Amino acid sequence: MAELALNIQSVVKRFAQHVAVRELSLQVPQGAVYGLLGPNGAGKTTTIRMILNIIMPDEGSIRVLGRPNTESKLLDRVGYLPEERGLYKKMQVRRLLRFLAELKGIGPREADRRIGPWLERLTLKTADKDWGLSKVDELSRGMQQKVQFIACLLHDPDVVILDEPFSGLDPINAQALKDTVIELKRRGKTILFSTHLMESAERMCDSVCIIARGEKVLDGSVAAVKSEHGIRHVAIAVSNHATDGVRALLDDTRMVKSVDDQNRFFEVELADGANPQELLRRVVALGVPIERFELIQPSLHQIFLDRVGAKGVEAGVTGHG
């Protein structure tokens, strides 16, 4: 078995008033795209900070690329994009990038060689304007995020850790970020990112770990997580004027555990022991035009709500807390 990119064993971190992370263990294989999912305040950022040795766990151990993360120079092989973007506002972009590369052990000349292509790739350097020569505070927020992203990847790290990378990105930049993550994976890099956006996690991640209140709720490959969760979900759509009848039908708690009204369709979680075929018969019996009746794999979003909601962390969100 290839050595793990990240191996976190029974990590505990307490702060003065509360326990931020308790008994968290997770393993990220090399070359994986790994999603750390959880609601706000679940301990995602604390976990990431511990991986980066910014704060130390009170208990447990963290190994990066097979070695304890306290080892000097080991973190030179890790790239980090913090949730709150942090750049020296008064510094020229190129000088800033050179400095941040130097902190990761890249000499200034080598850094310069790499900065140019990156600036061009993220359109910070075009034929008529080189933003690399501007000061950071002359850049728009979106451009500053690009700079931060370059800083995270300039030293060509083997492990890339992105804390909420999609927050505040417009669709174009979000797409560019997604493309870059896929490209990094193709080159054999390991990517761990935290997010509360289940859709992006579902599309991109090989494996996920859902945490809530500092504890692991579940983890594993996305496929395994889904099949483990079982097909308990049905999507039903009927033509617009007939939705009231369907709604009445779905009130039957013997058949239906919960309903997620998606406006265009209902995502239905079946009650334990309920047969989807029986539900189909009842909908047909309504005599309305059926546009869709589909047995679906639960989305990560649904699993997240089920499991996290079941633990009562976000009581009320799912309707059965």
Next chain:
Amino acid sequence: MAKLWAVAKREYLERVRSKWFVIATVLGPVLMAMMIVVPLWLAVRSATSAKASNIVILDATQSNLGDAVARSLGSGAQGDTSLARVQQVTPSELAQAESTVTREVIAKRLEGYLVLDSASVSGSKARYAGRNASTIPDMEKIERTVERAVLVTRLREAGLDAERVQELSRVNLNLQTERISDRGRGGSGAGSIAVAFGASFVLYMLIVLYGQTILRGVIDEKNNRVAEVVVASVKPESLLAGKVLGVGCVALTQLAVWIASMVLIVKYRAPILARLGAPNAPVPVPDVGFSAAVTLLAFFVLGFVLYAALFAAIGAMVSNEQDAQQAATPVTILIVMSAVFIQPVMLNPTSTMNKVISWIPFSAPILMPVRTSIIPVPWYEIVLVMLGLIVACVVCVWLAARIYRVGILMYGKRPSLVELARWIKYAR
């Protein structure tokens, strides 16, 4: 170590490149030049005003006293060729003549007029009215000239040869002053005081200025959230050390530029003064020996490290500049108190109290240089004080590093003393 170096390099280059550094560095020597040149220039200016000789002498003495005064008044200073004009009047015409010349003074054709009468001949009284009546050097010159003219006239009347009288009465005394201090007399006394005061004041200024720079830098990194990016690559201790090193080097650079330009100004003051139309004058040049310079430098470096560490810790504790000013008050009081004692220590460097104050690590960086440049301080005393300072530095840097490493990732409320103690105890 390479990373510490990278942090220091960034701090240094970014600050040296900034507009403020350039302005302050250039302005320093300009101010110093003014401190040297302006007093000399003023001294020349205040000798006599340029038109001191553009006056009318109303001579009611019925003698040639007026002519004698006019002759020895000579021409005015600095290329003014106007000579005092003598107008012989009878005592009865005097009032009329005075009102005529008064009008001329009002019309700015004359600077003023001098009235000589029988009382002047007897050497008791003369009158002057004019625009420059309150210019002390002008009045002193006129008074001296009249006195001398009266004296010359009397000597001549007593039968002395005119030429001989002129020759004998030409006295131009220049009173040279010298100060006697605790240390005894000596020309270098003034120089030592200048060095003591200048050095301690510059050290104080640099420590305050660059201590604040560090304070603001730390808060800035916190608020910009850069701290998190940086400590993901560098240990917080290295970030702190690099910061202190980098900013310290900026201060030393500034100091070096200032000292170099001061040396140049003193050396080339003659052409500068000539440009301003002032004659050269000696400037008390203190001779600072090599060992004294090294001592001074050592005190500066240690003092800077001590205060920089404290300011960095304060910066890590707070989240905004308003809080920072408040939280920094204890540190500011320490350094300001040291500055307050500069003068007492300078005036009385041997008193027990002043000695003890100069031994305290927080005031030693500023007050020990004062004492060592005024009186000979035994070497073992300097070494002991420096050791004490080093110990204080180690303790403060250690405390600051622990506060810093917890603080730079903390936002919001300022910690209470209890919380602070917990930070120090459980750093990381």
